[in-house]
Ligand SMILES: O=C(O)CCC(=O)C(=O)O
């Protein structure tokens with residue numbers, strides 16, 4: 001990869017984001033392949049609305065999710081990953097393609113369905129306890145273009161945004177999970193559904 005990319009800050013100015021943190025590939029999947037995958041997943045994935053504990057209350061996540069993966073992934077994070085669906089041929093093919101491209105033996109994929117502009121994922125970083133330090137996460141986007149924001153944990157003014165297009169691939173890597181947070185914010189604009197797939201290699205936490 002290594003191509004130079006432009007990311008856009010809130011001010012509308014473009015600025016290059018270090019590609020040791022994020023690599024963006026628009027058109028990773030061609031239009032028809034992306035269209036078919038969107039329709040298939042939208043109609044057949046075992047979508048669920050999960051409860052998360054926030055401020056001592058159970059609240060529903062503002063999006064639907066589904067997990068697919070290997071049995072070994074289930075053993076790692078039994079509570080959060082369950083139920084874990086078996087790989088479908090289409091997701092298995094994508095996993096293989098991404099494993100070669102990213103050099104990572106992904107053993108699970110988390111699917112998010114943002115039904116409209118009101119669905120979102122709040123600022124967070126993905127847990128390194130179950131992915132090891134400096135994990136590579138391969139994120140494929142289908143459907144509605146949404147904005148992916150990142151901000152540095154130590155200085156929230158240090159932030160970038162990138163539009164994740166239909167059929168695009170975003171590789172998150174290096175110190176992104178350690179030093180930065182990311183989100184997909186709600187939008188007041190009329191928006192169609194978007195499906196995001198994050199391929200992950202989850203591993204048993206190491207106890208020293
Ligand atoms: O929808 C996206 O692009 C990001 C999803 C995400 O950050 C996550 O599932 O951890």
Ligand SMILES: [Fe+2]
Nearest residue numbers: 124125126182
């Ligand atoms: Fe995330």
